[in-house]
Amino acid sequence: MPDVVIVGAGIAGLTAARELVAAGKDVVVAEARDRVGGRVLNARLPGTEQFVEVGGQWIGPGQDRLRRLLDELGLDTYPTYDTGLKVAELGGRTLRYRGRVPRLNPLVLADIAQAQARLDRAARRVPLESPWLAQGAARTDGQTLATWLRRNVRTATGRAFFRLVTEAVWCADPEEISALWAQFYLHSGGGIDSLINTTGGAQQDRVTGGMQGVATAMAAELGERVVLSAPVTEIRWTDDGARVRAGRRQWRAKQVVVAVPPPLAARLRFEPELPAERAQLLQRMPMGWTIKVNAVYDEPFWRQRGLSGQANSDRRMLGTVFDGGRPDGGPAVLVGFLEARHAQVAARMDAEARREAVLDDLAAYFGPDALRPAHYVERDWAAEEYTRGCYGAFATPMTLTRFGQWLRGPVGPLHWAGTETATRWAGYVDGAVESGRRAAAEILGQVES
């Protein structure tokens, strides 16, 4: 009988397993898919030894838990290509610019700067361990981020800017997200600039061999403790232990770590049923939606023209693009995101039409060479049974205030992990690492729970 069964072999579950094994515990990691890594994945390019990353792929400053894990696993990083001009289409204008912000009309710039300062300031006042204790929490949580922005951003272009930021950060509309969740999340990741910047921000670096290496390296250490193709459906528990069922497989254990996103946790059957508050919480944490696209070219033609490969638009389906290659060789890649309602519209198109629309957008940003990629790889995480959305879950209005305490709080022998349960870099790979470590620490009696 293992000490702990961990449900889900994403970064959170694998990290928890690794920590527990290091402390001498016997663990089983039950994974629904036939692979580890969850929302982190390489995709090999057909007929080559090369790959692109179709899931989480960046690490930035302040992501210290992930950084430490990379060091422990012997994985290197390299900088995201961040040289040359960026392209921004905003408020009817197309701008090419260097640095942090495009040269917009000064009134618009002042409007954006003021609203951003206000939002970041409010965010810093939200306690990361207990956002529901923020001053005025109920009032902030009782409105959507859209309502907050409507009150605090005055210019149309300013509003378009924050809508674009919302789509890029949460893959959802500002109308869907609680303003308190948004503030918590911004604080959790160090503020708006920290989240959206490349150098100096969350997109600063990449992992050599791909972020997937974090998962595969941990899984290699864990060996046969990781059981693939074992979708857990039922957990029977008492205060003394649990039985975890996945098809015909079943494990008994003293404790369990559930390390899957909220909408998947909601699908598990618990016997006895979990407290209603936890069920109500999980009904109120939907996932964002992004389709990630990698277009691979023979040459990084945009670099040759002095472009960074970074682009954003408030009027194109492909609203966010980065250079997805190494600065110093390897495949030339543009990596783009169809976010929120753009993902929804794109998912309704047939694959060929979607590809064309994406390449047309890339061509508008970077020139007609974009129309002829050598490889085109897309991934719709919302369509996958064992993910159901991306990047992560967010909280709808009033959810944190009413039910937030149930996000991390253990129930009997049951512990909860996953990036959505993190206090720092919630929604990022780093948050997944934090959550796995914290769940392990709970089990090892190292934190009060």
Add this chain to the structure above:
Amino acid sequence: MPDVVIVGAGIAGLTAARELVAAGKDVVVAEARDRVGGRVLNARLPGTEQFVEVGGQWIGPGQDRLRRLLDELGLDTYPTYDTGLKVAELGGRTLRYRGRVPRLNPLVLADIAQAQARLDRAARRVPLESPWLAQGAARTDGQTLATWLRRNVRTATGRAFFRLVTEAVWCADPEEISALWAQFYLHSGGGIDSLINTTGGAQQDRVTGGMQGVATAMAAELGERVVLSAPVTEIRWTDDGARVRAGRRQWRAKQVVVAVPPPLAARLRFEPELPAERAQLLQRMPMGWTIKVNAVYDEPFWRQRGLSGQANSDRRMLGTVFDGGRPDGGPAVLVGFLEARHAQVAARMDAEARREAVLDDLAAYFGPDALRPAHYVERDWAAEEYTRGCYGAFATPMTLTRFGQWLRGPVGPLHWAGTETATRWAGYVDGAVESGRRAAAEILGQVES
């Protein structure tokens, strides 16, 4: 092989089954519980032949589909006791009154009247078949009902009134609900007065023998077609049919009706996976939360004192109370609701403390005789695995606009029923009947789908 498998033997599923059988179809109704009726249920009082209703129990004017079904099933109705003074605690005052509204300060009354007229007017403009086509839908759907009320209600007491109405109607906070969903729902049920009134409103009448009789009468007609204790977990489907699995049982059928609330529909496994848009919808339709209490007395002492048994309070846990007995005899019952955050607080108390708190509230409304009931029956629907909330699901901001089309739209051989999918009286028993009929009509080719 049956023609149709129906998942869920609540009112929606049973109605669909009954319609299909009447049209000559072979059906199986798979029900997870060991009883039919879903959110409609009688509870026998220990040591007596008497019962109280612990689920949906009222029928009102305009609920024509339910009325017709009652006629077909030979079930009678009787009026809710609605004689005598009502009690209202609002804005720091306690008022006893007759008629529709308590005698509040004229400024407050004008404020409430104006806001109610505005809300009802906006509601009437929301198309019931497609709320997302309402004028300004995105803007309305992009804010919480709380934001709408903050803009449209000026007095503190007026705001307390609408908060109380929200809790009573949706068992949720106005901060949780999309303003567009609220308007759709109000239109669907004929407006605020129609929803909250007793005589002339949704609480006007009761079913002799209890609303449960609707379910048991239909189940009796269906006989062995209804299979109890068969929790469906998996539906494998193609365009030509489906295999529905419940534990070791499995049925093949040409078509399937899923007639369970959204958070339960989200727990089913579909192979192939449903379109991402439907999954995203179901992540955004949480259930309200109410604990329903029946206190049964030897005598209807409140009637003897000229009180109607109806009470509301903006400061008590038990915010809404009705007389739950027959006007002309039978058990003397006060039926109360712990709604939204009051349910949440109450669920954390131990049973004895909760009972005391409820009885204290009843005593404050109706006098100290309330402290000594002969029977005390409570039901927390949110704690039940196969319900997970009550009365029904609502939509969080932007859900209707982005994903509303997936609420009813069939997918291959899969059809969706349940009161949340209704266009009229969504959330009520009548809406469940509509949804069952509509799903059956889709299968019989009587509606475009």
